[in-house]
Amino acid sequence: MFAIEVDNLTKIYGKGETTVTALQDATFKVRPGELVAILGPSGSGKTTLLTCIGLINEPTLGTVVIDGTTVADGGWHGGIDLKRMRREKLGFIFQAHNLIPFLTAQENVMIALEINGLTRNEAKKRSVELLSALNLGHRINNYPSALSGGESQRVAIARALANRPKVILADEPTAALDTENGKNVMDLLKKLAVENHSAIMVVTHDHRMVDGFDRIFTVSDGRITDEKIS
Amino acid sequence: MNLAIRDIRYHRGRFILTSIGLGLLLGVVISMGGIYRGLIADALAILNTNKADIWVVQQGTSGPFAESSRIPEESRYRIAAVPGVAAVSPLAFQTIQIERSGKPFRFFLIGYGLDSFGGPPDIIAGRNIRQKHYEMVVARAMRIELGEKITLGQNEYTVVGISENIVSSGGDPVAYVTLSDAQEIQFKKSNHAIRNDRAKIGAGVAGNKALSPQQAELLKQNIIAATESTHTVNTVMVRLVPGADLKETQERIERWNRLRAISDAEQTAILAKGMIEKARMQLGLFRVILLVISGVIISLIIYTSTLDKIRVIATLKLIGSQNRVIIGMILQQSLLMGVLAYGIGYLVILLTYEKFPRRIVLEAFDLQMLFVIVMAICTISSFVGIRKALKVEPAEALGG
Numbered sequence: 040m041f042a043i044e045v046d047n048l049t050k051i052y053g054k055g056e057t058t059v060t061a062l063q064d065a066t067f068k069v070r071p072g073e074l075v076a077i078l079g080p081s082g083s084g085k086t087t088l089l090t091c092i093g094l095i096n097e098p099t100l101g102t103v104v105i106d107g108t109t110v111a112d113g114g115w116h117g118g119i120d121l122k123r124m125r126r127e128k129l130g131f132i133f134q135a136h137n138l139i140p141f142l143t144a145q146e147n148v149m150i151a152l153e154i155n156g157l158t159r160n161e162a163k164k165r166s167v168e169l170l171s172a173l174n175l176g177h178r179i180n181n182y183p184s185a186l187s188g189g190e191s192q193r194v195a196i197a198r199a200l201a202n203r204p205k206v207i208l209a210d211e212p213t214a215a216l217d218t219e220n221g222k223n224v225m226d227l228l229k230k231l232a233v234e235n236h237s238a239i240m241v242v243t244h245d246h247r248m249v250d251g252f253d254r255i256f257t258v259s260d261g262r263i264t265d266e267k268i269s
Numbered sequence: 270m271n272l273a274i275r276d277i278r279y280h281r282g283r284f285i286l287t288s289i290g291l292g293l294l295l296g297v298v299i300s301m302g303g304i305y306r307g308l309i310a311d312a313l314a315i316l317n318t319n320k321a322d323i324w325v326v327q328q329g330t331s332g333p334f335a336e337s338s339r340i341p342e343e344s345r346y347r348i349a350a351v352p353g354v355a356a357v358s359p360l361a362f363q364t365i366q367i368e369r370s371g372k373p374f375r376f377f378l379i380g381y382g383l384d385s386f387g388g389p390p391d392i393i394a395g396r397n398i399r400q401k402h403y404e405m406v407v408a409r410a411m412r413i414e415l416g417e418k419i420t421l422g423q424n425e426y427t428v429v430g431i432s433e434n435i436v437s438s439g440g441d442p443v444a445y446v447t448l449s450d451a452q453e454i455q456f457k458k459s460n461h462a463i464r465n466d467r468a469k470i471g472a473g474v475a476g477n478k479a480l481s482p483q484q485a486e487l488l489k490q491n492i493i494a495a496t497e498s499t500h501t502v503n504t505v506m507v508r509l510v511p512g513a514d515l516k517e518t519q520e521r522i523e524r525w526n527r528l529r530a531i532s533d534a535e536q537t538a539i540l541a542k543g544m545i546e547k548a549r550m551q552l553g554l555f556r557v558i559l560l561v562i563s564g565v566i567i568s569l570i571i572y573t574s575t576l577d578k579i580r581v582i583a584t585l586k587l588i589g590s591q592n593r594v595i596i597g598m599i600l601q602q603s604l605l606m607g608v609l610a611y612g613i614g615y616l617v618i619l620l621t622y623e624k625f626p627r628r629i630v631l632e633a634f635d636l637q638m639l640f641v642i643v644m645a646i647c648t649i650s651s652f653v654g655i656r657k658a659l660k661v662e663p664a665e666a667l668g669g
């Protein structure tokens with residue numbers, strides 16, 4: 040079974056005369072544990088692709104299947120519980136600022152676990168494990184405002200991985216970091232995704248970051264070229 | 270994990286400050302309720318200490334407190350003779366304002382018969398009135414020392430006792446003198462007025478040629494005695510013998526005399542409903558306005574705090590939070606603010622209510638009702654924030 044199956048996915052923004060076709064006829068499949076890097080110029084449709092797969096943005100046409108569940112077939116699939124899919128199957132990491140400011144590092148991870156039905160104690164235990172694996176064992180009681188950019192991003196990774204999702208979607212997770220930190224964060228992300236057997240799609244502007252990925256998607260004007268690296 | 274509490278903990282300064290502000294507002298609401306209850310308690314204080322079954326007043330009036338009432342003192346004997354009446358006590362009273370150490374000083378002066386009921390409540394210092402004249406007992410709140418001399422009318426009165434607090438239906442502290450002293454203060458004319466009246470009566474009688482000089486002199490004396498008599502009282506209180514029929518006794522008192530017999534329950538209604546109705550409506554209106562203002566403020570606070578949290582809410586939606594998590598966060602914050610503000614308001618009033626110029630009576634029922642209302646306002650107020658939050662798209666968590 041594939042982690043992600045996308046068939047003829049098209050996203051058109053707007054209505055009437057001012058429509059933008061941000062994504063056109065994307066078709067691909069990603070296996071569990073596969074690492075996919077997404078490259079492309081600004082405005083080419085990379086974020087649109089991630090948000091359509093991530094059930095944040097309703098596709099206009101085409102089908103999206105996540106871990107065997109059809110979530111979109113020309114708009115959302117009838118009766119699909121998007122929130123539940125998001126918390127059980129998907130993990131998100133974005134550029135910055137997506138930690139909850141009034142929760143500590145540990146609580147930011149715990150909340151993802153608790154909304155997925157874990158008890159407080161289970162959530163506590165797993166959040167400490169995750170944060171320790173990301174070398175943040177000493178920062179668990181800090182608020183995001185007291186964390187560096189790299190540390191924040193590692194907390195976001197811990198949160199994205201918390202529920203062992205089948206699919207991890209990351210939109211420029213290293214954009215706000217310097218090269219060294221960026222590389223560090225990217226390596227941890229890849230390592231944990233592989234351990235977890237999660238499919239991962241990472242948008243990046245930086246060609247130097249694509250080392251170690253299995254595939255590279257290049258997006259240009261809403262069209263995707265799929266390049267396998269062997 | 271309770272998100273509402275985490276958010277409050279993180280922004281505690283702001284939360285506490287707003288709650289204090291709201292708390293003071295609620296304190297005013299609580300105090301207004303207390304003032305209203307205090308008005309009732311004051312209005313009924315004299316009724317409650319005197320424990321009369323019937324108040325006999327001038328016919329056609331709702332006296333003696335709500336309206337002025339004057340009846341002849343001697344009617345006490347006829348009332349006492351009515352079957353079912355155990356004891357009577359005539360009272361004469363009036364509100365007096367004098368100058369005391371350079372300031373206006375108001376009190377309510379009651380004159381009562383030393384041999385009957387209607388005197389001061391418990392004496393806490395000094396003694397009760399013993400002499401027929403020129404002794405006075407004052408309520409504690411008047412802050413008059415034992416032995417102080419106070420001039421009322423043409424005479425000087427010595428304070429011989431201090432009683433537990435008691436106020437008139439208007440909220441003024443009460444002082445006691447004997448009935449005859451009170452009658453003199455209230456009804457005796459000045460010497461100048463007496464001379465004037467006597468001259469007029471004399472001239473009038475002398476002008477009547479049909480009368481012999483002896484007849485004229487007799488008539489003159491009678492008229493002068495009648496006009497100068499101070500044997501008038503404002504009310505006669507009646508206590509019934511056990512088992513006497515209240516209605517029947519009232520009717521009997523009214524039947525033979527030009528009097529109205531008001532039962533204690535009717536008197537309570539006159540004082541509690543009639544006299545303070547306007548104050549009640551005024552206070553009620555203020556309370557409603559203040560509660561509406563509190564509601565608007567809470568709504569605004571919750572709404573702006575929701576706006577501040579749009580990103581947080583979008584992130585929560587992004588990671589798949591159920592709506593109840595988000596609704597719970599906003600609603601709980603609103604309720605917590607209400608609870609804290611209520612607590613602060615209550616505490617402020619609890620610590621200060623004794624220092625208010627008017628009596629404040631805090632009744633558990635009022636406080637509980639207000640708490641329920643505040644909780645309802647908080648719930649309703651949070652709807653605007655919740656509505657906004659539910660419209661937030663998870664996509665708003667993306668981007669810079």
Ligand SMILES: Nc1ncnc2c1ncn2[C@@H]1O[C@H](COP(=O)(O)OP(=O)(O)OP(=O)(O)O)[C@@H](O)[C@H]1O
Pocket residue numbers: 052053059060061079080081082083084085086087088
């Ligand atoms: N909500 C929207 N409404 C209308 N047009 C949109 C919307 N979001 C994106 N677009 C348009 O769709 C196209 C693709 O945008 P998208 O954000 O996917 O690009 P991107 O590849 O992520 O760019 P960048 O590298 O700058 O993040 C752009 O032309 C953009 O203007």
Ligand SMILES: [Mg+2]
Pocket residue numbers: 085086087210
């Ligand atoms: Mg983008």
